[in-house]
Amino acid sequence: MKRPLLLNALLLSLCAANIVAMPARAAGPAYSWNNVKIGGSGYVPGIIAHPGQQGLFYARTDVGGAYRYNASTKTWTPLNDWISSAQFNMSGIDSIAVDPRDPNKLYLVGGIYYSGGNATLMISNNQGNTFTLVPLGFTAGGNERGRQVGERLMVDPNQGSVLFYGTGNYAGSASSNGLWKSSNGGANWSRVSGFPALSSDGTGAGISFVAFHKGSGSAGQATPVLFAGINTKTAEQTGSKLYKSTDGGNNWSPVWGGPGGLQPQRGQIGPDGNLYITFAAWTSSTDGNGKVWEHYGPDGLTKGQVWKYDIANNQWAYITPWSSNNTNGEYSWGFSGLSVDPSHPGRLMVNTIDRYDSQGETAYVSNDGGAHWTDLVANATFDSSAAPWNTVYGPIHNLGNWSASVLDPFNTSHAFVTSGGGIMESNNLTAANPAWAYGENGIEETVLNALISPPPNQYGATPLISGGGDVCGFVHNSVTTAPSQPFSNPTCNNVTGMDYAKTNSTFVVRVGNDAYGAVKHYGAISWNGGYSWSAFNSNGTAVDGGGYVAVNADGSSILWAPKDAPPAYSNNNAYSWNSLSGVLPNNVRIVADGYNANLFYAYDRNVGTFYASSDKGATWAATNAGLIAWGDQLAAPAGQGGDVWLVTYTGLYHTTTSGWGAWVKAPGVTQAGALGFGKAAAGASYPAMYMEGTANGVWGIHRSTDGGNTWVRINDDQHQWYGTNHVITGDPKTFGTVYIGTNGRGILYGTSAN
Template structure:
């Protein structure tokens, strides 16, 4: 029996029995044979969304046609394969302990050596993140050597749109310079650093004292060499640095110059005031072009300018494109055409209405053409970029590159994707430019929820910023675009009715105040919640009973509630308000629901469809992830930093699985059973026998084999879900923003 709840949550009757049950037992599996290094041949790929996040830098190599690199803020870097028009991920080898290195702050190439590639990797300057590293490749990113830095960088911080902060001396490839953020907590390391041995070691330039160390601005926004100041084979003496701090912007001293290779620096006066530099490049006409905004970006700009500085003449000129309608925006991306003196493009930033655009000039900024309004756009490679509209927009926060071998070919990255054209120069004669999605191979989304129903589509996802998808195919971006009615911001919770798999529920954020929806046809169409359970922000997790009749939702700002009419009305469960609820439905019994509070380690259960709840267990590990098993009643697994636990009694008692061998678990999921096996295949993201990775068990956790390798780590793993329809298929959400990974195996 259990105590019925009308007020505070109470323990199940019989506290002594509860405490005895919670004396966690260990399965009789203390010792086992040595763990194989690899279970089987696994093939890994991305579930196709095509991009999805911020591509905040694109670099074209001047010495090899078709060689481009792109960086993302949370999903690593990519190299463009010109033969297949696809992007190849370069950082999938990143270990879970170095997850933050999936944020690429800057990329540099050696103009004299097409094989050399450099990048600064580190996601946040905050003190909870790890120190950054310089990654050096001598084979275009096929492999890297990593050289640690003594400070943190902000690949996903405000100001990540600036650049490039890392540059190779165009006359002497062993010399590099890198400019840091203006971080308040790392003042002793802020500034410009120099390497004279191809990035292996670095020295802070004591002569550069332009940063204020007050946390304002983006620090050193860009570094650029003036190549004509030296001959080939000798170090370039003249170097410029854009300084993005509040003090520099106010004083109009945002450009600094060194004529001795960085030993001494002085401000170049005469530029704009009240503006933060964003990008700076020297053109073949001898001018340094710079874009500016009145904030560091990528958000917050309300004004901006474009200037050029004559290096030889030491003069400034404001060349900002006309803004006849007085729109509110700044400037970000910049690309110089090295084949045409005076030809360049600049990108607006934060022009939220009527939308961002590109301006092009062929005469050094004396006149400009607005490329955006006359452009045509084909989003068929990733239809979701229309965001439910009839046509695709220009995109926002654009960072741009012009092909140094073909003036008509250009590409720009946005907060969502990459667009490319082969007729940019058509704008010079007033003709339309034609753009297609150029992001094939880039997969950069933060995955927040995944389900693979026992029948129907292979996968349904909840994603950061772009809501989520019903994936009818793993190899093509869904033709229907992202889930709609409503289109949400973050898709945070998903579940399906285990005995009625066509019924699915989802919740998230945004959605114009509608935070959830129900589908009765496997995700083909959705009916939004008519009532939001009193929540003003949505979010959280959600579960639907096995029979599809009841939904329990735990929003972030109100107590969990249940609905028996598909969200038309809600009743409070009596559970407390928490931002850490994991709401689950039982895998078989339509009456059973569970609620694990990851902040407190308390596990609650309801035997009457969420009406009344009892404390099934307390004292469980905090910060874990709970999962139920489709087709099994009362079967709950809990992945924790201290190991993997299982309950077969709806959470009232727990046993540790393979104690001493499975020492940590991030997530556990279940897929189709192996031939001859009676229990679903178990997929584990965690640590087994001292090895961190992805593992599979076909014998209910008695033995485990690793299924990924060191080349496929993606910075770690936050969610793992097996496919219940195909044995061996598993879906993985990396810790970073590398989209959704799936693996298949012939055995």
């Protein structure tokens, strides 16, 4: 029932490269954690095979850590779920390397953004089961432009204690950009003073690859000859795109020749003594403010070529695969992906990048050093059954954008190809009609922005409905089977907000961004629990969409707070909108009361003011102007009138009087990022609460079964997922079940009998 509003609001006053050990596992209730199955849905810029152990592959993602392939189960195992929220910068894997002479050794360079601070080297002696962390003296950009190049990190194939790493060209890291070397297995690093190649002007990917010429040395001694590709504007203009060292990496000089006006993407040396390199040219564009942007990948690459450099004879050879779409000797796409088979001389595979013609991205394989090529897509078949939602715009007929590849050194019929959406695999590569299928089982990289777990209705007991980045969203009828299709009608790329009517869960509303439709639709309504959608009749006050949305308890009113415009409400299923300009600030956090259909709430995080509406969003009053500012979320449990929680960086604050009166801080909680509700524990009257934050002095995922008075951590130090994306909800159907939306590890769900 509606609670009375009080007259007066009460105000609340509210590195040096030292080896670092990973934190110990914390005790907690028995929880089992698994991914809600979607399948890929994120960029996998690099993939490698260990040349000495059959079936051992590693893949790196730009925002979701690294994975190891399990050949016996044909699944991928995540290796970095232990990364905490404080270590978030490590979640973007910039480069990955193995010691060719030791199948247990694995090295990862973690650094998601150049601006996120210095990178970290992760060293494993057991194929990624555990790691030792080494803070590095330079930055890395696992999710920056140019991340399609590689590999920047390499281990000397003759002496495994020697490693080299080539940085990006970020202007803000000029003092540390360049080529770095370790002579003691990665424990300590120093910048190579004799490597003068980087301009540090922010152009290009920087050092795009490092390659050791194994044949120039002998086992147990440092390899004397190695190469580095340079992907900068200066290198393009001067022709100094490739550098060579003959003294183990101490001194370097340019290797002249090869293509002009192109930037090296990837380079590898084969057992035939040739250095193979993929090339592409940048493009540029001008934004609405007149700023010119250089596109050096993974988008905007063109004029691709493939070359090989005969190291012994200092000779270049043009070996680009031929296509009928070659116009005046140039392609409208680039070449980037490259895999040189270490076991079969002259065998290599290359991938196109940014190919948007009728065929789309393809790969070519050669068995004679590039003299002849076979198109691996032209006559191929594609099996999308492992992630059928990918066919919403038509059958799969190519390998996906921004591809990289790896040939199996033990099986010439087997290869993986990565893309902006995951991984494909072929087990009959040498056949006249190669068969490709999704080979990404276990890789979940969706970035989640919204999760709801509605109670059962006449359309079923759907466990979960999700909204994410790049993929729009899904109804998950099963957490173990990939959805058959994403949201459609209208088109959508990002869902930023989603809600349902608490007394009528068939009524669901979503808002977001639309990068695909000729006519932009930024929101939609479902009357059948998310199975089908109808676009808002208009975009209301929104300019570019996005923001937050709330639906009142019976579904008769919708409140929308776009990111870039004044909030608006609709009492007629979004056929028309009423602007709240001058009434509520832009970009407020909003929530509907969980019981009373007349009540909405809003919070201005810039100044800490709380607002309430008792007439379905038409009029508003500031109930409390003294709350803490910069909170992240408002949350209201279903079935509880006047009950609202404010999620902030200093803790959780609670009102049971619609914000009119005192707010009470939850004991023991000193920081909170997200809050959700699920089925109450046996004998409890208040919903179970699930929080991402710090309680009892420990960050984690916490649960309360007594209305927030006490909290227990339900994850552990091996399941932290780089923090979350501040998205969490409990399941109203099953006590103990919780869903977590991450920033690159998909959706995690936890279950427990406790």
